[in-house]
Amino acid sequence: MHNVILVVLDGLNYEVARHALGHLQAYCGAERAALYKLDCELPSLSRPLYECILTGVPPIDSGVVHNQVVRLSNQRSVFHYARAAGLCTAAAAYHWVSELYNRAPFIAARDRHTDDLELPIQHGHFYYADHYPDSHLFADAESLRLRHSPNFLLVHPMNIDDAGHKHGLDSAQYRNSARGADVLLADYLQGWLDAGYQVLVTADHGMNLDRSHNGLLAEEREVPLFVLGSAFSLSGDAQPKQTELCGTVCELLGVAHDKPVCRELLK
Template sequence: MRHDVILVVLDGLNYSVAHDCMGHLQALCNAGRGQLYRLECELPSLSRPLYECILTGVRPIDSGILHNDVSRLSNQRSLFHYARDAGLTTAAAAYHWVSELYNRTPFDPARDRHTDDQSLAIQHGHFYWTDHYPDSHLFTDAESLRRRHAPNCLLVHPMNIDDAGHKHGLGTAQYRNSARHADIILSEYLHQWLAAGYQVMVTADHGMNDDRSHGGILPEEREVPLFVFGEAFSLDDQARPRQVELCGTLCEVLGAPHDKPLCRELLKA
């Protein structure tokens, strides 16, 4: 059975902080309505390379998106491409690097901030370019896209957790409270999405360290959460998903033909 999907990428969210601070998501998991997995992100633990990894299933050393300053269109096929080619509708409320990877580059705010173009991989979009753009606004952007366009595949990508980490570091109240704030916002929308039939993944590109950065191999930089919610998921606590398998797994949920690796253990038989 085909399902619509929402992928939430909470930029810069470390696994332990997600585990300890996201009380609403954990309540759903404790009630048997979701499952939390520990993921190890690919290397380098940097944003643009890992957006590409999550959305195409290709490691940075193979995609050529090796650091944040590689500003070009992706040469890989993404979740958005597979969904669009299957006749589905795509949308994203996300940082402008996502637009540069899959729609047009360089990003032109006047042209690209609000996107409605059926020919593009991301057909409907609200894109932002400042790291302190409020998560509350970003989630509202995403919900507006959902209500207006009923996308089959929607990316929601806020930046405030990562911004707090770069300003204050991993072991700070500011960083932890940014995660708590995202959990509160998610509590406002997640039940609506599930009631509308969406299958929801909540994950992160990379974590954060006490140097107020990331990019290396420290566990706090590489370990990120993966929450799954919805009837398409097995909720098997023995599953061991990898970051490169998220694209293919979501294509399976969408019923979109693809050639990506996937984690079958995440899905109901």
């Protein structure tokens, strides 16, 4: 059994991740991490793909088919499997994650700061403004880690996606927002690894030149997956799918589940 941190850098296109995330690429260069390319499921929209990443179920089957589907998930997520095994769960994430797995609709005064051992996400800091600073979000996540030592922690900042919607894929603002997230990760990654966490860094979807995403273009669908930690094979043969992230995290956690897994990712 391993503890796991899953980082979802919202809206990060694969090619920008490949060239802009210098700190993560330093781990790859030192053969202490590996980078894979994923095609996100369709539609390439946020709420459907949060559900896909965390449950392994594509949007067409989960019923979360666009961002305005405001209800609890009817699928089993990483949080549910971890809780069933008696593990501790936490998330610093956009409020749609709280709506999918804890309570819907989101009521900020009730749900923004969550500490409830009976909920799937026991400990949470949930934000509801797309420009909520990534620096604050990473600090929120680290506060949860230090206070609760969660077995599974979701870290989900939004500023890359926000910059893409305001300025588009081919903009300094979008690329610099990705670089900024990499710098923030540099403050935490080694500490997480030293504490024994296995770390996955991915994205829900990419971004297009129209300052949006929803379709089939490579820049909208191709997203990164960095993996770091002693449990990963770092094999160039792995071809992970977005629908396999939930099961792969469950394998790392050592919890029972019925989701597809990319076994080539793991030792």
